[in-house]
Amino acid sequence: MGRKPIYTSVYNQMKYKIFSGELPIGSPLPPERKLAAELNVSRNTIVRALGELEAEGLITGKMGSGRYVEALPPVPAISRVDWNDRHAHRSLESSPSHMAELLAIADDDPHIINFAHGDGGKRTLATSRLGEYVKAAAERAESYYFTSVKGLPQLREQLVEWMGMEQISSPEQVCVTSGSQEGLYMLTTLLARPGDAIVTEMPTYFGSLQLFTSLGIRIIPVPLDDEGMRVDVLEGILARTQPRFIYTVPTFHNPTGRTLSLSRRRKLLALSERYGVPIVEDDAYRHLHLHTEAPPPLKQWDAYGNVIYLNTFSKLLFPGLRIGWIAGSRQIIDLVSRLKELSISTNALGQIALAAMLADGALRPHLANARQHYVLQAKLMESHLDSLRHLGIRYEIPAGGFYFWIALPEGIEARKLAQRCRAAGVSFASGDMFLLREVEQPYIRLCYTHEGEEAIHAGMSILSKTLRELMEETR
Numbered sequence: 418m419g420r421k422p423i424y425t426s427v428y429n430q431m432k433y434k435i436f437s438g439e440l441p442i443g444s445p446l447p448p449e450r451k452l453a454a455e456l457n458v459s460r461n462t463i464v465r466a467l468g469e470l471e472a473e474g475l476i477t478g479k480m481g482s483g484r485y486v487e488a489l490p491p492v493p494a495i496s497r498v499d500w501n502d503r504h505a506h507r508s509l510e511s512s513p514s515h516m517a518e519l520l521a522i523a524d525d526d527p528h529i530i531n532f533a534h535g536d537g538g539k540r541t542l543a544t545s546r547l548g549e550y551v552k553a554a555a556e557r558a559e560s561y562y563f564t565s566v567k568g569l570p571q572l573r574e575q576l577v578e579w580m581g582m583e584q585i586s587s588p589e590q591v592c593v594t595s596g597s598q599e600g601l602y603m604l605t606t607l608l609a610r611p612g613d614a615i616v617t618e619m620p621t622y623f624g625s626l627q628l629f630t631s632l633g634i635r636i637i638p639v640p641l642d643d644e645g646m647r648v649d650v651l652e653g654i655l656a657r658t659q660p661r662f663i664y665t666v667p668t669f670h671n672p673t674g675r676t677l678s679l680s681r682r683r684k685l686l687a688l689s690e691r692y693g694v695p696i697v698e699d700d701a702y703r704h705l706h707l708h709t710e711a712p713p714p715l716k717q718w719d720a721y722g723n724v725i726y727l728n729t730f731s732k733l734l735f736p737g738l739r740i741g742w743i744a745g746s747r748q749i750i751d752l753v754s755r756l757k758e759l760s761i762s763t764n765a766l767g768q769i770a771l772a773a774m775l776a777d778g779a780l781r782p783h784l785a786n787a788r789q790h791y792v793l794q795a796k797l798m799e800s801h802l803d804s805l806r807h808l809g810i811r812y813e814i815p816a817g818g819f820y821f822w823i824a825l826p827e828g829i830e831a832r833k834l835a836q837r838c839r840a841a842g843v844s845f846a847s848g849d850m851f852l853l854r855e856v857e858q859p860y861i862r863l864c865y866t867h868e869g870e871e872a873i874h875a876g877m878s879i880l881s882k883t884l885r886e887l888m889e890e891t892r
Contacts, residue, residue: 423458427466429857430456435475435486436853438619438638441650443657446476446484488635530876532845532863535671535819536736537705537787540869545783547734550770560766567754568593568742569768575775576742582717585726585744592753593763597701597729597741598624601664603756604697604725604743609634609661616654617664618646620851620860622671622699625664634661636853643813645670645677648684655692662695662725668711669702669818672851672862676816679712686715689723696724701732704784706817707792722746730771732819733784740767791819791866794873798865801877808888821863822848828891829884831861837883843876 434440446452449467453460467484470476477487542548554560567573573588585591594600601624609615611633617625619638629636637660639651645667654660665685667677677685689696698715716726722745729741740763743753774780795814798821802812809826825831831847838845848860868876 424462424465424469427456427458427462428469431466431470432475432856433852433858435470436619436638436856437858438640438647438650440486441639441653442486442488442637443653444486445482446486448483488637526842528842529839530843530872530879531867532843532865532876534867535732535864536867537732537734537791537819538867538869540790541783541787542735544786545734546779547770547774547783550774550779551766553773554766554770557769560769562765563762564765564768566757566762567591567750568763569765569772572768572772572775573742575772576744579775579780580716580726580728580744582714582744584716584719584722584724587747589747590744590750592743592750592757593768594741594743594757595760595763596731596736596739597699597727598628599760600727600729600741600743600753601625601697601699602628603753604662604727605629605632605634607749607752607756608695608697614658614660615662615664616651616660616694618666618670619853620672620848621664622666623846623850625699626851626853629664638853641670641673641675643675644681645675646681646685648681648688651685652688655688655694660694662697663689664697664699665715666699666701667715668700669705669816671702671818672820672846672848672860673822674813674815674818674820676711682712682715682718686718686720686723690721694723697727698724699727701727701729702818703728704733705788705791705819707788707795707815709816711817716744725749733780738767738771740764740771794865794868794870795821797870797873798863798877801874801881805881805884808884810884815865819864819866821865823861823863825859825861825884826888827859829859829887831858834884834887835861837887838880841879841883843879843883845880 431440447455449460449463453463456463467476471478475487476484478484568591570588572593573591576591577585577588594603605628612635614635614637615629616637616639618641626636637654637658639654640647646665667682669676685696696715700714703711703714714726716724724745726744727741730738731741743750799814802810802821802823811824812821815821825834831849835845835847846862848858848862849855851862852858865873
């Protein structure tokens with residue numbers, strides 16, 4: 418097998434930095450000689466790599482001032498109905514089908530060891546007592562009829578109490594949704610139009626990227642470090658552009674597991690106010706800490722009503738419930754409810770069951786029990802990862818959420834490793850799923866909560882064996 422030209426490696430490195438936001442839009446590139454010295458390659462190699470990036474429209478040269486990172490080309494906006502070809506949503510074809518791929522894994526192979534799905538697994542279903550509440554709800558006639566478009570009033574009352582934030586004091590500030598994905602879809606539809614820009618940390622939840630891309634929204638990436646979103650980079654972006662909103666997963670971030678520091682939370686809120694840009698806070702993992710509780714949500718410090726809060730029972734309980742909620746000012750919730758009318762309402766039976774469960778105080782003990790399992794599962798997966806450190810993998814021990822975010826050894830392609838492992842009986846997510854475009858990059862995401870200890874041990878043994886074999890082949 419022939420080796421790739423050196424310029425291809427440089428091109429891939431720089432492309433990854435652009436898509437991840439590490440090289441922000443509008444930022445200047447170092448001179449060719451300096452880049453060549455930094456990367457220990459010839460100047461001709463740099464010129465060829467930059468030429469490839471320029472041909473793709475990712476960078477541009479300005480006479481007398483060097484090269485700059487260009488705004489990423491927008492995906493095609495959703496066109497008006499064309500009755501000639503009857504196909505109005507071409508941008509649906511241009512966005513990857515990562516959600517469909519992941520959801521099909523268990524159907525395609527029920528026996529596969531699944532580190533790809535992001536959920537709490539089946540081990541806590543019986544102890545959650547959710548089934549009892551669903552059975553009781555099924556005996557009530559109102560479970561089979563419509564409820565309020567905003568959601569069952571009793572559930573919204575319980576959600577206000579559950580969140581415990583002064584900023585959300587009334588059920589009229591809450592709208593129940595079919596999971597947080599529907600909530601994000603409605604908010605994006607309300608706040609942005611095709612061709613508009615939004616800002617998000619990168620990498621980020623692939624479902625949000627697929628949604629934004631399909632709606633024709635331009636995505637401006639902001640890189641992450643150990644303290645979460647780089648708000649210093651964000652400030653430069655907000656000073657130059659006018660995004661419609663900032664989408665962020667600030668607590669136990671998906672896929673990296675990082676949590677935005679307290680100082681950066683304050684800075685992010687200050688930037689939102691200064692530039693008049695709303696924040697959509699996706700807080701799905703807040704109560705899934707392994708040891709120390711998470712810092713307060715952005716919404717809890719929101720003095721001006723700029724933060725719209727998203728959450729879901731998919732992570733707190735089980736993904737098949739498809740019940741989440743949006744919380745915010747009455748003005749935004751009124752707009753959301755008008756849009757929600759188009760899909761009528763969310764299933765009444767599930768809402769009635771969840772309202773009763775929250776009223777009984779049964780959710781907190783369920784989460785405490787689930788976290789005990791997750792601590793053990795995370796430790797077991799980490800012990801396997803620790804045995805691979807000498808091969809060159811890097812990772813951080815998660816403080817909460819569901820995932821390990823792992824940098825592979827140099828020269829190992831994440832997609833190739835994922836394909837080999839899938840054939841051997843183990844699935845996981847390749848890191849490029851969480852970027853703007855498919856690009857050669859070194860990360861994979863492993864979920865430690867979906868499978869039990871026995872399956873984790875077996876799956877990690879397969880991953881370890883496959884990784885070693887692949888490294889032997891690339892020598």
